Amino acid sequence: MKSALTWEVLAKCSTTKARASILTLPHGPVNTPVFMPVGTQGTLKGITPDQIEGLGCQIMLNNTYHLGLRPGQELLDVCGGAHVFQGWNRNLLTDSGGFQMVSLLKLAEITEQGVQFESPHDGSLMLLTPEHSMSLQNSIGADIMMQLDDVVSSLTTGPRVEEAMWRSIRWLDRCIKAHKKPESQNLFAIIQGGLDPELRKKCIEEMVKRDTPGYAIGGLSGGEEKDKFWRVVTLCTDLMPRTKPIYCMGVGYAEDLVVCVALGVDMFDCVFPTRTARFGNALTATGTLCLRQAKFKDDFRPIEEGCDCITCKSYTRAYLYTVVTKETVGCHLISIHNTAYQLRLMRQVGDSIIEDRFPQFIHKFFKDLFVEKSAYPEWAVNALRSVNIDLLKE
Amino acid sequence: MSPLTFNIIRQSTQLSARRGTVVMSPVAATGQSSTSEKDSVIDASAKRVMETPGCFMYSVKGSVPHFTPDTLRLQGFGGVNVSIEHILQDHQPAGLEKWPFTLSKFLNFQDFILLCDIRDSSRYSKVPYNSDRYVSMMTHQGVRQLTLEEYLKVVRVYEPDIVAAFADSISDLDHTELGKLIGPEPGAKRVKKSVDRSLKWLDQILKERQGFDTIAEERAKEEEAKMNRKKNKQHQGTKDNGAVEQIEKETKALDLDSTKAVQAKPTLKPWTGVSVFAHVVGAQNEQERIRSAQETAKRQEVDGFIIDTNTLLGSKDEVLRLLKVSIDHLPKEKPRLVYGMQAPEDVLKSIALGADLFDTTYPYQLTEDGKASLYNFGANSTVSSLINKESNSSSKRWINLWDDEHQDKFVPLLEGCECYACKGGRHTRAYINHLLRAHEMLATVLLMSHNMYQYSKFFANVRQSIQDGTFEQYSTSFIETFGTEPERTGEVHPAQLILEAALSKRNRLDGEGDEDTEAINAAAIAAELKKKEKEQMRQARREKLKEEGLRIQAEKRRLQSEQRQEKEVVSQMP
Numbered sequence: 001m002k003s004a005l006t007w008e009v010l011a012k013c014s015t016t017k018a019r020a021s022i023l024t025l026p027h028g029p030v031n032t033p034v035f036m037p038v039g040t041q042g043t044l045k046g047i048t049p050d051q052i053e054g055l056g057c058q059i060m061l062n063n064t065y066h067l068g069l070r071p072g073q074e075l076l077d078v079c080g081g082a083h084v085f086q087g088w089n090r091n092l093l094t095d096s097g098g099f100q101m102v103s104l105l106k107l108a109e110i111t112e113q114g115v116q117f118e119s120p121h122d123g124s125l126m127l128l129t130p131e132h133s134m135s136l137q138n139s140i141g142a143d144i145m146m147q148l149d150d151v152v153s154s155l156t157t158g159p160r161v162e163e164a165m166w167r168s169i170r171w172l173d174r175c176i177k178a179h180k181k182p183e184s185q186n187l188f189a190i191i192q193g194g195l196d197p198e199l200r201k202k203c204i205e206e207m208v209k210r211d212t213p214g215y216a217i218g219g220l221s222g223g224e225e226k227d228k229f230w231r232v233v234t235l236c237t238d239l240m241p242r243t244k245p246i247y248c249m250g251v252g253y254a255e256d257l258v259v260c261v262a263l264g265v266d267m268f269d270c271v272f273p274t275r276t277a278r279f280g281n282a283l284t285a286t287g288t289l290c291l292r293q294a295k296f297k298d299d300f301r302p303i304e305e306g307c308d309c310i311t312c313k314s315y316t317r318a319y320l321y322t323v324v325t326k327e328t329v330g331c332h333l334i335s336i337h338n339t340a341y342q343l344r345l346m347r348q349v350g351d352s353i354i355e356d357r358f359p360q361f362i363h364k365f366f367k368d369l370f371v372e373k374s375a376y377p378e379w380a381v382n383a384l385r386s387v388n389i390d391l392l393k394e
Numbered sequence: 395m396s397p398l399t400f401n402i403i404r405q406s407t408q409l410s411a412r413r414g415t416v417v418m419s420p421v422a423a424t425g426q427s428s429t430s431e432k433d434s435v436i437d438a439s440a441k442r443v444m445e446t447p448g449c450f451m452y453s454v455k456g457s458v459p460h461f462t463p464d465t466l467r468l469q470g471f472g473g474v475n476v477s478i479e480h481i482l483q484d485h486q487p488a489g490l491e492k493w494p495f496t497l498s499k500f501l502n503f504q505d506f507i508l509l510c511d512i513r514d515s516s517r518y519s520k521v522p523y524n525s526d527r528y529v530s531m532m533t534h535q536g537v538r539q540l541t542l543e544e545y546l547k548v549v550r551v552y553e554p555d556i557v558a559a560f561a562d563s564i565s566d567l568d569h570t571e572l573g574k575l576i577g578p579e580p581g582a583k584r585v586k587k588s589v590d591r592s593l594k595w596l597d598q599i600l601k602e603r604q605g606f607d608t609i610a611e612e613r614a615k616e617e618e619a620k621m622n623r624k625k626n627k628q629h630q631g632t633k634d635n636g637a638v639e640q641i642e643k644e645t646k647a648l649d650l651d652s653t654k655a656v657q658a659k660p661t662l663k664p665w666t667g668v669s670v671f672a673h674v675v676g677a678q679n680e681q682e683r684i685r686s687a688q689e690t691a692k693r694q695e696v697d698g699f700i701i702d703t704n705t706l707l708g709s710k711d712e713v714l715r716l717l718k719v720s721i722d723h724l725p726k727e728k729p730r731l732v733y734g735m736q737a738p739e740d741v742l743k744s745i746a747l748g749a750d751l752f753d754t755t756y757p758y759q760l761t762e763d764g765k766a767s768l769y770n771f772g773a774n775s776t777v778s779s780l781i782n783k784e785s786n787s788s789s790k791r792w793i794n795l796w797d798d799e800h801q802d803k804f805v806p807l808l809e810g811c812e813c814y815a816c817k818g819g820r821h822t823r824a825y826i827n828h829l830l831r832a833h834e835m836l837a838t839v840l841l842m843s844h845n846m847y848q849y850s851k852f853f854a855n856v857r858q859s860i861q862d863g864t865f866e867q868y869s870t871s872f873i874e875t876f877g878t879e880p881e882r883t884g885e886v887h888p889a890q891l892i893l894e895a896a897l898s899k900r901n902r903l904d905g906e907g908d909e910d911t912e913a914i915n916a917a918a919i920a921a922e923l924k925k926k927e928k929e930q931m932r933q934a935r936r937e938k939l940k941e942e943g944l945r946i947q948a949e950k951r952r953l954q955s956e957q958r959q960e961k962e963v964v965s966q967m968p
């Protein structure tokens with residue numbers, strides 16, 4: 001299949017499955033491993049495009065379902081796509097709308113044809129078929145588009161999981177056929193199959209035959225046990241072609257990112273950093289600070305010492321305590337910091353892979369975050385052990 | 395000794411309008427070390443200038459709404475207005491001695507001129523009446539009585555560039571939800587009291603400014619008087635004329651008017667970096683307004699004057715008349731800050747009377763309503779050249795971005811505008827309309843950028859016209875072209891109502907919302923507990939104040955009865 005990207009691996013970790021690369025897309029280069037902030041409705045929680053660029057962000061997400069409702073396909077066609085619409089000149093990735101099948105399940109009806117959504121805004125019906133999703137995504141003009149997949153919650157068991165897996169393959173074919181701009185937009189396939197290794201294997205086998213520019217691991221991050229989660233991830237990265245970027249959707253927390261990079265994943269997205277910012281929670285290398293708590297009212301340090309984001313350079317925790325959840329500026333300031341934190345983390349991971357000291361980085365990361373070895377999450381210890389890192393040994 | 399200087403560059407010949415600068419000279423280091431100076435994004439050592447007529451940026455809880463530090467500095471204003479009722483935490487001023495900051499540093503405003511007043515300057519909001527000892531204010535958590543002593547403690551730690559003197563604005567009148575005063579008109583006695591109180595407090599503040607600890611003085615006098623009364627009781631009954639003199643001395647001592655006190659020398663640090671602006675009050679009473687202005691003007695150390703028109707009843711014309719009464723009796727060489735005259739035409743009329751400083755309430759309110767301003771002042775001030783032809787908005791001075799007609803308008807808010815939102819056509823009306831309907835915060839960030847920029851440009855053009863002698867001419871044509879600001883009704887736009895209905899429905903259905911709901915519930919419970927704690931604290935404080943008030947009254951009564959007894963004793967002497 002035609003590809004609108006180039007993928008160059010700069011360095012491979014000599015211990016784990018991690019790699020640092022440059023993914024070059026129509027709107028510029030992206031250093032991987034990369035965390036992609038989520039600007040669902042064409043904006044990132046009150047942060048301006050200049051500020052997002054200033055944080056070093058090279059690619060962010062928009063959501064097809066939401067933008068399809070508002071402002072709608074017609075308007076996007078008139079103005080020339082989502083890049084122009086939101087004033088963002090770097091890369092965009094659009095989710096197909098598939099996840100809304102899970103999150104808005106009560107309003108969705110799934111058939112072979114597609115997914116029928118009832119709009120929560122005005123009750124109108126939208127039939128999201130693979131063809132329609134492609135058409136919408138073509139209008140949006142994102143540099144990476146995701147196929148429409150049949151998503152089931154990772155907690156689902158039984159024949160529904162297999163049905164969804166086969167349907168996702170059939171829908172991938174329909175997507176490829178309907179995609180009108182493969183020379184400027186990259187279509188990624190999404191591996192389904194729930195938590196069943198056999199189903200995952202079959203899915204990968206089939207989807208790899210379609211030779212899309214990149215692949216994603218879907219259907220995870222839905223509340224399943226972490227110990228099952230990582231095993232699916234590592235199985236997928238083992239079987240997927242190593243010459244293409246691998247994207248694990250919906251991940252996540254800082255420790256999840258670090259472990260998945262070690263397991264061979266290159267790209268991530270999650271609403272967590274900006275969502276938790278809305279509630280006054282700031283992410284740091286030593287844990288989360290809930291700035292709503294009274295204990296911060298006389299804490300005159302910045303959120304994180306050494307952080308170069310505008311929030312940490314300008315304000316103390318004591319000041320943020322007064323505005324967090326009360327003024328919109330409080331939300332902007334924490335969102336900026338949390339996004340800066342996640343992006344910086346990925347940069348540090350990438351640098352450590354290039355300098356082949358990723359294992360040392362992982363040890364330090366876990367120590368800073370959890371302090372006591374007894375507090376290290378068991379699933380992370382198991383996962384890292386599978387790629388030759390023993391977290392419990394110094 | 396004041397770090398503030400006001401220079402008048404040009405005085406209009408026919409009107410009282412004038413153009414000038416307010417300059418804050420950098421003060422020698424006050425000894426308060428900063429912790430992260432090296433990473434600071436701003437230069438704190440520069441001389442700071444505000445051109446007049448000009449504006450302080452209105453802030454809420456210490457932030458100019460919707461602006462992060464970087465976007466804030468793209469605006470063209472040199473000053474910020476912070477109110478104590480927004481920023482003082484419930485437990486403070488206790489613990490403020492440990493504060494390693496000035497207010498400027500804490501709020502990251504060191505490159506601006508910071509003005510600190512007690513109450514929010516953007517609108518009237520009713521609080522219980524003031525007393526001789528405190529001013530009521532409306533904090534985030536509710537009403538709080540701020541005593542003069544607390545105020546002085548706060549000022550000593552905050553060290554704002556300009557502090558508004560503790561003043562008695564009559565603040566217990568009824569008003570509409572949007573802050574428009576209803577009444578009833580305060581009585582003559584009340585107005586006179588407010589003028590007297592404000593002057594008394596001002597004098598005390600000016601003494602504190604020089605370093606005299608007037609609070610300690612008061613306490614010492616009270617103690618002395620107590621002791622004297624005890625001694626006096628021992629002398630009671632003796633035929634001693636000296637007793638009468640003694641009583642008179644005590645009476646004087648117990649009078650809390652400290653201007654009569656003779657203090658040896660200042661014991662506290664003087665406010666070297668802090669200038670004082672005095673409120674000029676008097677409500678609707680013309681005589682009292684004149685008296686307040688004249689008396690306040692007599693205090694030479696006052697650096698500027700504040701007239702709060704939010705507290706004035708009546709039509710705009712009536713309010714302007716009262717404003718003129720005050721300004722006419724103020725010295726020309728000091729700046730005048732006016733609250734409540736916000737819309738452009740009101741600003742022009744106030745400048746014509748001699749006002750120099752305002753605040754940015756107007757662009758803030760427009761933004762909150764989803765509006766983007768289109769007015770312009772000066773040579774090119776015509777409607778047709780500014781409004782995009784496609785727009786059929788009925789108002790010439792702003793467009794409401796909630797309106798359906800903007801949904802497909804891929805044009806900037808105002809053609810040719812150089813603000814962050816409009817520059818280069820990067821953000822369009824269609825995009826902002828989308829953001830509003832999608833309940834996204836970037837909408838207000840962009841609208842605020844635009845409205846603040848327009849207001850700043852307006853003031854720049856006004857200054858230029860005073861310089862060129864065209865102020866009167868352009869003011870007239872501005873009012874002809876753009877009319878008057880329609881009154882804010884507080885009515886929610888129908889599109890906004892639809893959005894809110896949809897949001898509440900979605901929050902009930904959306905699986906994505908679960909984490910939100912949990913967090914919201916937890917937050918609600920925590921907030922409830924906090925609220926209870928604070929209410930208890932406030933209750934305790936109120937009781938303490940009441941007790942003290944009662945104690946002082948009891949003292950006075952006892953003294954009076956003793957006086958009467960003494961007089962009886964004396965009169966019975968041969």
